[in-house]
Amino acid sequence: MDVDKYDEYYASKPSREVITVETKIKSSNIGFSMLARMGWVEGTPLGASGDGRVDPVPFYVKNDLTGLGKASQDVRMIESTVSQRRGLDSERQTKETQEQRKQREDAVARRAAVQSEITTVLRPFYCEVCEKQFQNVAQYDEHTNSYAHHHKVRFRDMQLAQRASRNTEEEVSKRKEKERKREEKELRKIAKAAGVKMVKPPVAVAAAGEASSMPSAGSAAGGGFKKSEWATVVTFTADTSVTSPEPPKRSAWATLQPHA
Incomplete structure (x- = not known):
């Protein structure tokens, strides 16, 4: 198609008709012609009974992000809040008389007395x-x-x-025995690292050590219990003879004897 003919056709083409609520459609409009052929007269309402709208339904462009009817809801809420605010007790108290104030204070006192009585009655049912x-x-x-x-x-x-039962004598004895075993275990580790063989004490010595380590009534009241005794650590000589165990000492650690 020739460009000049296209421009001529486009220039002779009628402009697009813009229809709004404020402007009426022209008689050359297709819809207007269809309604006129069906018997409609301009300015009369639509519908078979003739009771329809004459003017089109108005509308407006909504540019905010609120929902439909939100503005009217906000207005109603503000009006309700203002009306409630005007009826608050604080505002009424500024306008009340001396007699009204006395009546209000008596009513508050009666409500407090009733609430106190209810609390007293329900006290047996409180867990x-x-x-x-x-x-x-x-x-x-x-x-x-x-x-x-x-x-x-x-x-x-x-x-x-x-x-x-946290501070009973049994608990004290258990803690003491646990501490003794822990220290004995540490002592055996040290003796093993030094290459020294530790001999267990005789039963009598061990029993005597346990008896001496038990706190008396006076010592328990004064400062708790003392540490238990340790077995004597001895070493073997060249002729594989074993030295006799020494009596237990009051030190917390056993004495290490070197090889001869």
Whole structure:
């Protein structure tokens, strides 16, 4: 197609008709012609009964991101909040008379007295273990027979028993024996590293050491228990003779004797 003919055709082409709410459609419009052929007259309402709208439904472009009806909802909420704010007690109190103030204070005192009486009446139905308040005997009885309540009671009793037996004589003896075994284990490690063989003490010596290491009533009250004794470490000579064990000393560590 020739460019000149295209430009001539495009220039002679009628301009596009823009229809808005404010402007009416022209009689040359296809829709206008169709309605006119069906008996419609310009300026009359649509519909078979003739009770339709004459003007088109108005609209406006919404440029914000809020939902439909949000603006009217905000207006209603603001009006409701303002009306409630005007009726607050703080604002009414500034305008009340002396008699109204006395009536208000009496009403507050009566409500406080009623609440205190209710608390006193319901006090027998309060579970101190679970820290829960019940309203009647049935609710309180059902709670005290429940598993959750008994579980908390057992847990509380167990904690009390542990606190009572924490500092008993048996616990002190166990801690003492544990400390003695730990120190003896460390001593054996040192002797093994030095190439020294450590001989176990006789039963009588061990028993005497245990008896001497037990704290008396006065010493326990004064400063706790003392450390237990250790077995004597001896070495073998060239003729494989074993030296006699020495009596236990009060030192925390055994004496290491070198080879002859």
